[in-house]
Amino acid sequence: MKVSLFSRIDSKFLGYIFLIFIFYCISCGPKEKKDTDLTELTYIPSGILGLPDIPVPKNNPQSSDKVSLGAKLYSDKRFSLDGTVSCATCHKPEQAFVDKLKVSKGIKNLTGTRNAPTVLNAAYYRTQFWDGRRNDLEAQSKDPLLNPVEHGLSSHDDLIKIVRSDPDYTSKFKTVFGIDPDSIGIDHVAMAIASFERTIISGNSPFDRYRFGKEEKALSESAIRGLNLYMGKARCQDCHMIGETYAIFIDDKFHNLGVGFKRIQPKLEEILQKKSESKNNPTSDEEILTNIESSELGRFAVTGVSEDLGAFKTPGLRNIALTSPYMHDGSLTSLEQVIDLYDRGGESNPFLSSGIRPLRLSGQEKADLVSFLKSLTSPVLPNMPK
Amino acid sequence: MEEGKLSRKDFLRGAGGLLAASIVPMSLVEIACGGRGKGTHEKFTFAFISDPHLTHIKGTNFVRNFDSGLNKAIETVNLMFPRPDFVVFGGDLAQLGKREELDHGMELLSKLKVPVKFVIGEHDYYLDLGKYWQDKISKLNYSFDHKGVHFVVLNSILTYDTWINRWKTPEERMNEMARLDNPNGSPFMVGDDQISWLKKDLENIKSGTPLVVLSHSPLYKIYKPWNFWTDDAEKIQSILDRFDNVTVFHGHVHQVLYNQIKNISFYALMSTAWPWPYPESYTQSPHYIPKMTVFMNRQDPFHERDGTGWAFVNMDNAREEMHYKLWENKDRIVKYDESAGHPVDSTYQKPESRILPQTHY
Numbered sequence: 001m002k003v004s005l006f007s008r009i010d011s012k013f014l015g016y017i018f019l020i021f022i023f024y025c026i027s028c029g030p031k032e033k034k035d036t037d038l039t040e041l042t043y044i045p046s047g048i049l050g051l052p053d054i055p056v057p058k059n060n061p062q063s064s065d066k067v068s069l070g071a072k073l074y075s076d077k078r079f080s081l082d083g084t085v086s087c088a089t090c091h092k093p094e095q096a097f098v099d100k101l102k103v104s105k106g107i108k109n110l111t112g113t114r115n116a117p118t119v120l121n122a123a124y125y126r127t128q129f130w131d132g133r134r135n136d137l138e139a140q141s142k143d144p145l146l147n148p149v150e151h152g153l154s155s156h157d158d159l160i161k162i163v164r165s166d167p168d169y170t171s172k173f174k175t176v177f178g179i180d181p182d183s184i185g186i187d188h189v190a191m192a193i194a195s196f197e198r199t200i201i202s203g204n205s206p207f208d209r210y211r212f213g214k215e216e217k218a219l220s221e222s223a224i225r226g227l228n229l230y231m232g233k234a235r236c237q238d239c240h241m242i243g244e245t246y247a248i249f250i251d252d253k254f255h256n257l258g259v260g261f262k263r264i265q266p267k268l269e270e271i272l273q274k275k276s277e278s279k280n281n282p283t284s285d286e287e288i289l290t291n292i293e294s295s296e297l298g299r300f301a302v303t304g305v306s307e308d309l310g311a312f313k314t315p316g317l318r319n320i321a322l323t324s325p326y327m328h329d330g331s332l333t334s335l336e337q338v339i340d341l342y343d344r345g346g347e348s349n350p351f352l353s354s355g356i357r358p359l360r361l362s363g364q365e366k367a368d369l370v371s372f373l374k375s376l377t378s379p380v381l382p383n384m385p386k
Numbered sequence: 387m388e389e390g391k392l393s394r395k396d397f398l399r400g401a402g403g404l405l406a407a408s409i410v411p412m413s414l415v416e417i418a419c420g421g422r423g424k425g426t427h428e429k430f431t432f433a434f435i436s437d438p439h440l441t442h443i444k445g446t447n448f449v450r451n452f453d454s455g456l457n458k459a460i461e462t463v464n465l466m467f468p469r470p471d472f473v474v475f476g477g478d479l480a481q482l483g484k485r486e487e488l489d490h491g492m493e494l495l496s497k498l499k500v501p502v503k504f505v506i507g508e509h510d511y512y513l514d515l516g517k518y519w520q521d522k523i524s525k526l527n528y529s530f531d532h533k534g535v536h537f538v539v540l541n542s543i544l545t546y547d548t549w550i551n552r553w554k555t556p557e558e559r560m561n562e563m564a565r566l567d568n569p570n571g572s573p574f575m576v577g578d579d580q581i582s583w584l585k586k587d588l589e590n591i592k593s594g595t596p597l598v599v600l601s602h603s604p605l606y607k608i609y610k611p612w613n614f615w616t617d618d619a620e621k622i623q624s625i626l627d628r629f630d631n632v633t634v635f636h637g638h639v640h641q642v643l644y645n646q647i648k649n650i651s652f653y654a655l656m657s658t659a660w661p662w663p664y665p666e667s668y669t670q671s672p673h674y675i676p677k678m679t680v681f682m683n684r685q686d687p688f689h690e691r692d693g694t695g696w697a698f699v700n701m702d703n704a705r706e707e708m709h710y711k712l713w714e715n716k717d718r719i720v721k722y723d724e725s726a727g728h729p730v731d732s733t734y735q736k737p738e739s740r741i742l743p744q745t746h747y
Contacts, residue, residue, distance in 0.1 A: 238688045269465055276467075306462055307713060345450075350461035352454065354691035354714060 046201055050208030052246040054123050054198055057136060060191045062198060064385075069172045070196025071385050073189055079145060079159045081152035082107045087141070087193065090116040090150075093383050096322035097200060102330035106150040113288065113295035115330030118323050120381070121316050123198040124248045130312045130328040131288070132254060133302045137194035142186055143285040150289070156186040163189065199385070202318055202378040203246075210375075212245065219375050226372025229365055234342070236369075238355055239314045249318060249376075254299040254311035257356055258347025260329045261310035264296045265349050268309070271297075298328070309351045319381065321374045335373050339366045430533050433466070433500075435459045436476030436637030437657035439509060440494075442486040451690050452481075455658030456494055459696070464499050471532065472500050476637030476655055477507025477543075477602035483560050485518055492523065503530070507602040507638065508543040508574070508613075512563040513556050516541075527580055529587050535596045538587060540580060542601040542616050542636075545572040566612050566662075567669075573610060574603045575617040584625055597626065599634045604654065606647055609665035609673040614639050626650055640694075642710050644720050645676040646728035653708050653720070653729075661685050661693025680734040682712065683741040689714045716741065 043053035044062065056062055073079075074087040090104040091097040097119040099105070104116040114130055122128065128140035144150040145159060153159060163169045163184055170181040177188050207227070209218035219227070230236040240249040264271055271293050287294045294301060299308035312328040326332040332341065341347070343366065345358035361369070438456035441449040463473060475495065480487035488510065495502060504524035506516060516526055526541040549572035553559035562570050576584075591597070599605065605622050608614035616622075626632045632650045640657035641664060664681050665673040685693035695712035708729070710718040723730045734740050 235688070268461075272465060273467065306465065350454070350457045354689040357450065357690070 046203070048201060048203040050203035050205065050212050050246055051121070051201055052124070052248065054201065056198060057138070060138060060195060062195055063176065065172070066176045066192050066195040067199050068385050069176050070192035070194065072169075072172070073193050074196055075384065078162050079151055079153065080107050085151050087144070091119045096120060096319050096381060098323045100324065102325055104150070106147070107152040110149040112147075112149045112290070113292050114328050115325060117315060118319065119197050119200045120202050121200070121248060121318055123201060124316070125250065125313075126252045127313065131299045131302050132313050133285075137197050138187070138190045141190045141193040141197075147285050147289055159189065160184060160186060196385075200382050202381050205318065205378050206375040207372070208247070211242070211247070220371060222368045222371040223375040226368035226370070229361070229369055230372055234359055234361060234365070234369055235355060236342075240317050249316045250314045252314070254308055254313050255353035255356070256298065256310040256349065256351045257327075257341065258310070258349045258352055259327045259331060259341070260296050261349050261351070262347055264293050265310075307351070310349065311351075311353065317373065318376050319378055321377050335370045336366070339369050431468070431470040433463045433470040433473045434476060434635060434655050435463070435473055435658065436655045437478045437507070437640055437659055438491065439478050439481045439657070439659040440487050440491045441481040442484050442490070448487075448490055452659045453494070455691065455694060456491070458691075459658050460494060460497050462696070464497070469500055473498055473502045474600055474635070475502050475504045476600070476635070477505045478509040478637065479507070480510050482564060483510055483513030488518055488523065503537070503539065503600070505539055505600050505602050505637070506541055506543065508563050511543055513560040515550070527583065535598055536591050538584065538597070538599045540576055540584070540599060540601045540605075540622070542576050542603045542605060543574045544577045544580070545574060571611075571613055573615045573617040574613060576622055577618070581618070581621055581625065584622070588625065593628050594630050597629045597632045599626070599632065601634060601636045603638045604636045604643070604652060605634050606645060606652060607674050608639070608643070609675070611669070611671070612665055614665065623647060623650060642682040642712075642718055642720070643676070643679055644708065644729045645678070651722065651729060656695045656710065656712070658694055678728055678730060680731045680740050682718070683715050686714065
């Protein structure tokens, strides 16, 4: 059949885009990812009230020697361009594994775009980073080393050279992995750091003793009211989930609360157009930590799915009283401010996550929720192995 | 590609996916108007937004959740690249037909950066019998041609004069019609005047021309107590009988639904406001849900957007593939199966892979 002669769009191109998109959805859906991961994991008991078994990749089993090696690597400032930054710089063991800064500082006092999340209980996350762009601790640990505003190394070889020339390291790598210095690679380093991080877990808080230990006196009246609000009117439970036998306070999902999104929402069309034409990799670690526009795209930068625009990972809530400031950009300084944000239904925008809506909490209810959040602090936090 | 990280090319795919096919309770429809085979033809896209049910509370206050569903749809269409040629609005802009609701809806829709083709729903009509809609928004039935495809817009939510005259006030009439499962209700119809108009409109259209009919209610019969029903549907179907390829897109049912009656493929679009259950799951009463339909997954009541969503249609070679992207739920793809002669849900058709529907409330 004859049709009009002029086309405003390249039909072949369009069809191609559609096919790719469909393929992309099917092949990279989060559900599929999860199923794959589960087959590659074993679980070891946490031994701590309120915490489930710890997932461990089958190809990187835990050992005390490996944890000890990982801890040493975690604290080694030589693995940075100017010798000032280690993992422990932004994830400080003495500060609940955060740095208390709005956004973290790397080499030469350079700053990124995002608040350092705590390492505490990161072992339980199915994705790492605020946008979940890495699937495990092993993969996560390699990125900051090369980021120009974090460790600033030009390549992982810079680190490997140091490790191979340090007798203490070569001896430990031999013990842990059974390899000679020449065979030490960045993946061994990453496995050791991840193994250490899997020991940074904490539970047994007053909340755990009340909920899972059946100690009725473990929580104050206010915190008990706060827990009831948490499970009901305040709607916290749907994302920061509390289970029947344990609680890690996450849903393994990503949500747009509007925090920071207002910075880019009015010019989103222009930003996305520019990104699609950019020569830089728009999802690279470097791009996300150095370009606020890329950063605020959130999970979208990883998936390209519009539902993920401005969406960030649900963080756990254990020891939340110790890990201020809050949100992916560190823009809220107190738990009271966080509760206020949820009470007003987030920051309005077209991609606001569903379930986020005005709660109309009273002053007392807000205070009770804060009391409850403070009951999530563990009496003792893990530290560096001796 | 490194694990967990996308290359620039992958981002472009993603962005392309977003911008070309992205989001919403709308369908992005790709049409090949060359019929079967590889003849020269021109494809184009249009988006479909339906059933936002904007609800006036008082003064300038409207129900927030329904506003946000429509706003999400609008914003996404505007982020599409390339931009669709136009948007079809599938009806039920308002909840109770109030001017405040229609004005508010038009204000929101005015943010769309492409033209809109309007279909009226019963919630827009029964307060003033479509007067304000015709004055301010659109004709109730009309047709247009676009790049080789003939589009017909029908007002399928008319009903009998005896029912219309039964009520003391326009508000009472509107409220009765707005209720689901209403024993005082009345089935929809297209009506003889419009059927005459349709016959005349199609008179000079060749049978090989791809025909797309846009209506609010389904132009077939599903379940009368809920008014998922058009009384004179068979009359319309018989007029469309001589065309090689006819597709009907409709709103109203707020659920994934598809059907094939002879030469006509029917596809329901999602609502931006809320999902309805399937009559079978809710009432366990007689119904006419097509046997080929596999129910949409049950919704999570916490999530306001769950059970709503968007879809796009690929009509290459004049056969549809309907891709339902359900917000916070599992994706569904409905493809036309040539050997079966009707659309099938490509993932969930087999009994062992079906998603169980909600059977209680």
